[in-house]
Amino acid sequence: MRVSLTVNGKLRESEVEPRLLLVHFLRDVLGLTGTNIGCDTSSCGACTVLIGGDSVKSCTMLAVQADGTEITTIEGLAGEALHPVQEAFRQNHGLQCGYCTPGMVMAAASLLAEQPHPSEEEVRAGLEGNLCRCTGYHNIVKSVLAAADMAPVPAPAVAS
């Protein structure tokens, strides 16, 4: 089936098998390997991308379901400068091995778009869909709180 979707502001079209998962479309068809696969069982959040600004686990969605949508991956989050969440992760050492980081950053961007000034508890609850095997949660939470202070957080680009 032919799908046509906007990924990081660029219109991408491709013929895909209906069973192709969105994460494989992003990584294998478009070569956007910043989106990681961790568990492949909908638990870890490493594969989180934004669809219309909302965080979604791309291992639990078919590419055909994303037809016509606007997707932002970690590669598309920064503009001229890093996105505030990325900048805050850098400044606060919000990563160890970095495997969970793309998903954490995307989940945090979605969280801050919904709740621009969350409490620490709200950040922890807002990241419950993302696991860090290095268990570096403390600095991740610190980074997200710092990003909220850097606001304004621009809403991820959505055309419609």
Place this chain on the structure above:
Amino acid sequence: MIPSSFEYRRASSLAEAITMLGEGGDDAKLLAGGHSLLPLMKLRLASPTVLVDIGRLRELSYVRDGGDHLAVGALTRHADVHNSDVVGREVPLLAHVAGQIGDPQVRHRGTIGGSIAHGDPASDLPAVCLALRATLLLAGPSGERQVPAIEFFTGFLETALARDEVLTEIRFPKLGGARWSFQKFNVRAQDWAIVGVAAVRNGSAGVALVNMADRPVLATGVEAALAAGASPEEAAAHASDGLEPPSDVRASGEYRRHLATVLVRRALEEAGA
């Protein structure tokens, strides 16, 4: 993990979805948010030959005030139910529970209709439907019918839905100030409940259980004890009357019986029963 091959059809209306289901034969399945079905397909525990995608039927995503009840469209996502002002005001138990499901990513995709139609004893929203005596609207080739939630769940992942029927709407009686409680016991934040309890005190009491049988169930023993004037503690002793709770990697049936007694007592104390 990659699902086995299937034919993908996208419905652009409810009528088309019903027709496509009919044409698809025995192994056709609806796809809503995909957050129960796709994980099963990736594990090859489900291998439908035709998927009818109803995810774009935005006309089935709504919350409407029906006077004495709230009508929620089956394609309404958990996040939208949780954030709806009118749900928060009129059926706060439902708004609360929708916000407890999985994690934010799951709530951005999963739908209320998919949660109920899946008939999973581990899901949270079926217990809310049972405790509140919700009514479900089903649409099929010969029209629409209403089924009380208490008659909907018929077995493990089995419901009253016919093969070519679509769940279109769930009607929840307004709570009108009645007190309620939802108790969910799990080990990891994003997990399903090991045992859960939804309780409401609305004149009579409604009490339903998560993960205490092969299907979502009412705690009939608790409801009967309360009707006869029992205290929360006395009523909670009947939490698993007539039930065979499952044993799995997370808990034994015996442990679930114990948990149910504790959680029902807490729920009834909180709901002021």
